[in-house]
Amino acid sequence: xxxxxxxxxxxxxxxxxxxxxxxxxxxxxxxxxxxxxxxxxxxxxxxxxxxxxxxxxxxxxxxxxxxxxxxxxxxxxxxxxxxxxxxxxxxxxxxxxxxxxxxxxxxxx
Amino acid sequence: xxxxxxxxxxxxxxxxxxxxxxxxxxxxxxxxxxxxxxxxxxxxxxxxxxxxxxxxxxxxxxxxxxxxxxxxxxxxxxxxxxxxxxxxxxxxxxxxxxxxxxxxxxxxxxxx
Numbered sequence: 001x002x003x004x005x006x007x008x009x010x011x012x013x014x015x016x017x018x019x020x021x022x023x024x025x026x027x028x029x030x031x032x033x034x035x036x037x038x039x040x041x042x043x044x045x046x047x048x049x050x051x052x053x054x055x056x057x058x059x060x061x062x063x064x065x066x067x068x069x070x071x072x073x074x075x076x077x078x079x080x081x082x083x084x085x086x087x088x089x090x091x092x093x094x095x096x097x098x099x100x101x102x103x104x105x106x107x108x109x
Numbered sequence: 110x111x112x113x114x115x116x117x118x119x120x121x122x123x124x125x126x127x128x129x130x131x132x133x134x135x136x137x138x139x140x141x142x143x144x145x146x147x148x149x150x151x152x153x154x155x156x157x158x159x160x161x162x163x164x165x166x167x168x169x170x171x172x173x174x175x176x177x178x179x180x181x182x183x184x185x186x187x188x189x190x191x192x193x194x195x196x197x198x199x200x201x202x203x204x205x206x207x208x209x210x211x212x213x214x215x216x217x218x219x220x221x
Contacts, residue, residue, distance in 0.1 A: 001168075031208035041146075041197050043212040050208075086151070090208050095140070095159075096168065097210060099151040 002027040002091045006100035013077055014108055021072040021103045023087035031090035031097070032063050034072050038083050046072070046085075077107045112136060113213035115200050121219045122190055130185045130216045132200030139205035141183040145169060146197045146215075158183055159205070190220045 003026040013019055025032070034046040047054050047061040049070065054061055058078075063070040074081055084104050088097040113134045122128055132141065139160050144152040144167075154167030158177040172194070173187050183202075187194055200213040 033209065035212070040214070041199075041217060042214045043152075043199060045209070045211060048209040084149070088152075088210075095157065096154050097142075099153075101151045102149075104149070 002029070002089055002094075002098050004087060004089050004098050004100040006085075006087060006103050008103060009101065010104045010106075012106045012108065015077055015079060017077050017107075019074045019077060019105065021074075021085050021087075021105075023070040023072070023089075023100055025068050025070075025087075025089045027068070027089075027091045029065065029068075029089045030092045030094075031088075032065075032070050033088045033097070034061055034070070035086045035088065036081075036083050037086060037102070043086070074105075077105075079107045079109055081105060082107045113200060113202055113211055115198075115213040115216050117216060118214060119217045119219075121221065123221050124189075124191055126190050128187050128190055128218070130198055130200075130218070132183045132185070132213055133181050134183075134202045134211075134213075135181060136202070136204075136211075137180065138202035138211075139180070140203045141177065142201040142203075142210065143167070143173075143175060143183070143185050144199045144201065145171065146199060148197070152199060156185065190218075192220045194218060195220050 051065040084102040143156040153169035155171040156175040201210045
């Protein structure tokens with residue numbers, strides 16, 4: 001099956017800093033999603049981005065499908081950005097999302 | 110954005126008890142999913158359904174069972190809970206023909 005790898009596994013930043021999270025996947029994908037899991041365990045949809053670039057406020061994401069990676073950018077980090085960020089990929093011809101192991105982001109005031 | 114509800118949010122129960130975790134969505138999504146997640150780890154698919162009376166096992170073996178009698182409802186049942194079932198259970202749904210999945214708030218289960 002498809003392999004989904006995220007880096008870095010942990011990231012600690014000062015409030016106001018920018019960050020880039022990476023997601024590599026081993027096969028062509030029909031779907032690529034980014035989620036933020038908050039301290040209460042809820043998964044919040046950030047982006048549905050099988051290819052191209054999207055922006056939502058301080059967050060943006062780019063997926064380069066031909067090179068099998070996606071990047072999540074967070075600018076001007078706030079403490080509320082802390083949590084675990086997951087990417088998940090859905091290969092063509094498959095109905096099951098495969099999740100990466102996540103990046104744990106900690107923003108220090 | 111989909112509205113997906115899970116109850117209870119937290120459950121602490123003794124070994125051997127039968128439990129049902131509820132999941133409902135109000136967006137008319139055809140596809141529904143159950144994932145299991147241990148603290149700090151990735152999510153693993155344990156069950157999914159493409160519609161009423163359709164259920165399939167996911168990639169991670171689970172002793173739980175599911176049913177899909179109504180489009181909006183996808184409960185998960187454990188006949189006899191054990192400490193190894195302690196985990197977070199997340200329900201998700203998506204539209205047929207659309208691959209974007211939306212998640213409920215999760216149920217955190219602790220079996221003593």
